[in-house]
Amino acid sequence: MKILIGITVDLNNYEDYFKRFNNKYGCSAIEFHLLEKDLGKGFHEKLKKVKGFIKANGIRHVSFHSPDRVLQSVLFEEKSAYLEADKEKLMLLMDSLKKLADDIGQEIIMVFHQGIKLPSKEVDSMTSEELAGLRKLLLKKAKQSYDWLMSKASGSKLSPMLENSPPMSAGDGNYHVLDMAFEDMEERIGNNGFVLDISHAAMCIEYYKQSQKQGKISIPALDVLKGKSGKIPESLHSLESYVTKAKHNIKWIHISDANGIMGENEGLPIGAKGSIIDFKSLLRCIEKEIKSPIGVLEIANAHKDYSLIGNSMDSLLKING
Ligand SMILES: [Zn+2]
Numbered sequence: 001m002k003i004l005i006g007i008t009v010d011l012n013n014y015e016d017y018f019k020r021f022n023n024k025y026g027c028s029a030i031e032f033h034l035l036e037k038d039l040g041k042g043f044h045e046k047l048k049k050v051k052g053f054i055k056a057n058g059i060r061h062v063s064f065h066s067p068d069r070v071l072q073s074v075l076f077e078e079k080s081a082y083l084e085a086d087k088e089k090l091m092l093l094m095d096s097l098k099k100l101a102d103d104i105g106q107e108i109i110m111v112f113h114q115g116i117k118l119p120s121k122e123v124d125s126m127t128s129e130e131l132a133g134l135r136k137l138l139l140k141k142a143k144q145s146y147d148w149l150m151s152k153a154s155g156s157k158l159s160p161m162l163e164n165s166p167p168m169s170a171g172d173g174n175y176h177v178l179d180m181a182f183e184d185m186e187e188r189i190g191n192n193g194f195v196l197d198i199s200h201a202a203m204c205i206e207y208y209k210q211s212q213k214q215g216k217i218s219i220p221a222l223d224v225l226k227g228k229s230g231k232i233p234e235s236l237h238s239l240e241s242y243v244t245k246a247k248h249n250i251k252w253i254h255i256s257d258a259n260g261i262m263g264e265n266e267g268l269p270i271g272a273k274g275s276i277i278d279f280k281s282l283l284r285c286i287e288k289e290i291k292s293p294i295g296v297l298e299i300a301n302a303h304k305d306y307s308l309i310g311n312s313m314d315s316l317l318k319i320n321g
Contacts (some may be wrong), residue, residue: 001320003286003293005255005313006030006061010303011038011046015053020306022057025313029061030054031111031252031296033303036067039089047096054104061294063109063161063195063252064097066090071112075145076138094152094160101157108158109252111195112149114142114188115165115176123175123220131177131224138178143188150192161193161252166200167207167219170263170300177221180204182235182246184225193251197298198277199258199266201235201242206276207261208232219261239277240285253286253295255316267300269308271315279319 006029009017014032021027038046054062070093072078073086080086094110101108116138123131149160162185165176179185181204185194207222225233235242243250256267259274270279286293302308 001283001287001317003253003283003295004029004061005316006294006296007309008033008065008254008296008298008302010035011050013303013306014050017306017309018053018057018059021309021313024310028059029063029294029296030059031063031065031298033065034067034093036070036089039067039070039092043092043096047100051100051103060106061252062106063111063296064093065111066093068113072114072116075112075114075149076116076141077145091152094158098153098156098158106157109193109195110153110158110160111163111252112160113163113165113179114146115169115179116142117169117172117174118177120168120173120175123177124218126220128220128224131220132227135177135221135224139184139188142178146188159193159251161195162189163195163197163254164200166197166203166263166266167222167261168263170266173263175219175221180222180236181225181233182242182249183233189249192249194246194249195252195254196242196246196250197254197256198239198282199254199256199268202239202258202277203261203266205236205238205242206258208236210261217261239282243282243285243289247289250290251294253293254298255295256298256300256312267298269299269315270297270312270319279316280321283316283320 006027007021008031010033070086070089074090097108153160165179210216235245257270257272257275258266259272297309297312299308
């Protein structure tokens with residue numbers, strides 16, 4: 001496979017998971033998923049260990065996924081009692097990652113979301129004009145906070161990268177209202193790289209495919225994206241269309257399967273029953289359109305069960321032939 005495939009890990013399991021994956025398939029890309037509780041005392045020490053690990057194993061492509069709530073709180077300056085504490089956590093994260101990147105002398109990616117989660121009830125009670133207006137305001141705010149975040153990393157080897165959003169948040173069933181289509185992010189990211197999450201994009205595409213069906217659930221922000229003309233944004237015509245449109249910006253790929261549009265349908269092992277993704281066609285497109293594609297298997301619950309990762313890699317290799 002031309003696409004370089006690695007794994008997602010956490011600060012507890014990375015040595016074990018890397019060893020198992022690397023022994024069988026080779027592994028030169030790794031993404032650390034951070035929890036809020038990681039961002040406190042002891043974070044520096046943990047990263048020191050990570051530094052030694054990256055160097056010892058010569059891992060060339062490294063990213064850290066930042067905790068969603070902290071980033072959303074700071075980037076949208078929510079009126080939360082935690083805002084000051086969250087700012088501190090974000091600065092600890094960025095300063096530590098900058099130092100790590102400098103120490104190992106290579107780029108470190110910091111993955112973050114700006115999809116902004118809103119309670120379903122709140123969104124459902126809005127008219128489409130109201131939601132379109134709110135999205136406009138939030139997109140403006142997202143641009144300002146994106147620029148601020150990038151400025152905090154400038155001059156270092158740390159590359160913050162935005163990730164595209166799924167229709168709903170997997171944890172709590174809240175709606176996302178931004179960043180489902182590449183068109184939402186295009187202006188904000190300019191020439192910067194971003195993280196394409198395959199199952200997030202697939203779920204948004206599937207929503208429009210299903211929208212003719214009776215009794216379908218409604219995702220207001222995806223309906224609003226069609227605007228008055230009723231046209232689906234180009235990036236959401238198909239996964240191949242998404243990749244082709246965003247190819248110059250795609251610098252990191254989250255790979256997982258999906259079999260529907262709800263939170264529980266995302267992040268599945270490759271080859272999941274009822275899959276909505278044609279991986280053969282997608283991989284071909286990625287390898288044709290993107291210069292040096294790098295992806296990590298981001299499978300839900302894999303931190304509790306390594307076999308979800310191993311089986312996914314086997315499936316991908318089989319699909320690719
Ligand atoms: Zn992802």
